[in-house]
Amino acid sequence: MDYKIAPSILSADFGHFTRDVKRLEQAGAEVVHIDIMDGHFVDNLTFGVGVVAALRPETSLFFDCHMMVEHPEKYITEFAKAGADSMSVHVESTPHLHGTLQQIKNAGMKASVVINPGTSVELIKPVLSMVDMVLVMTVNPGFGGQKFIPETMEKVAELSAIREAKNLNFEIEVDGGITDETISLAKAAGANVFVAGSFVFKGNVEDNIKKLKDQLN
Template sequence: MIAPSILSADFAHLAEAADSVPTSDWLHVDVMDNHFVPNLTLGLPVVTSLHAATDLPLDCHLMIDDPDRWAPGYAEAGAANVTFHVEAAADAAQTARSIRAAGALAGLAVKPGTELEPYLDVLREFDTLLVMTVEPGFGGQSFMPEVLPKVRLAREHVRSGHLRLFLEVDGGISADTIAQAAEAGADVFVAGSAVFGADDPGRAVEALRDRARAAMAV
């Protein structure tokens, strides 16, 4: 699954950006509050408007403080998947239940420096695990292959039946790096500048999908 990140799109033309990637599986929306990460992007009103402007499922990645309070509102606004950071959550399991009760899939995100092992049990409450392959906060960073062992570990637990999850990677995903992530076990790929920086964003989505499928088939 390919989830283009509108962080790399023109914020004045988000509806047009969504229209330019019609075969995407999800549309990734980075929400930043300038507290959890040192950047400020967009919030709930924009997500509400974007949901009304596109049929693509919205994949909201909340890089915010106090997600326990704010995350369910994104599900209520129509997001298909709402992901928040374990580093910011007071009660990750309860927040996941609240997101699901509001009608969305619940996702848990981990920064590059956060170990996965302590959260394997709580991941049973989630539908998505988002492994950051850059430090969260800004687009256009270089892919960090050193975090891929976390993806491999999660994939092992999925294969064993311990977990049932989408395994998502976000950060530096491009034609040059997507195969590494796919081989490690990821099945959802967030790509920003590799899509919206391309001359034809729709064709870029399909090219990324082809590379990921080829790597999974090996």
């Protein structure tokens, strides 16, 4: 599978999203990771569908919308219309996980399921055959700048083994504390999409993305 860098705009300059997203594209990022938080499912409150709609005409990068919200099924249609390419939903956020993932696919987006550091892979086994991606949180969701939790790599390795044994083709994304040091651990465990926020946006964006890519090569 192709390796992809997915910078999180949670760490970008909120007053200059367009500028920062264009910089990501020029620097060779493949994906823009957009953290949607409602202040209920997690304590933080970030941005909504308006940001996706505003950024869509500015870039052709893939928009990976990570829904840290209660009842993400309520927002599927509007995010699809705004130009989201993928929607990632947490196991705990929706009462009908399979149905919600089905709705996301029916709306023309890729569907992804998310597990937190305290969530077992067992809980998502029933939907692995239908998802395009599994997002393994490598920190607890809600705020950027947290320290990578190494134990989460066991789940990445477990998912990688299931994917191979069952001949499935979902991608494995990791999110939280990804730096030029931790990215190689995630790659070795079987991840291929790497969300990095603080690491990318602190200092020179182009240099930092290059450092991440160098580790993958």
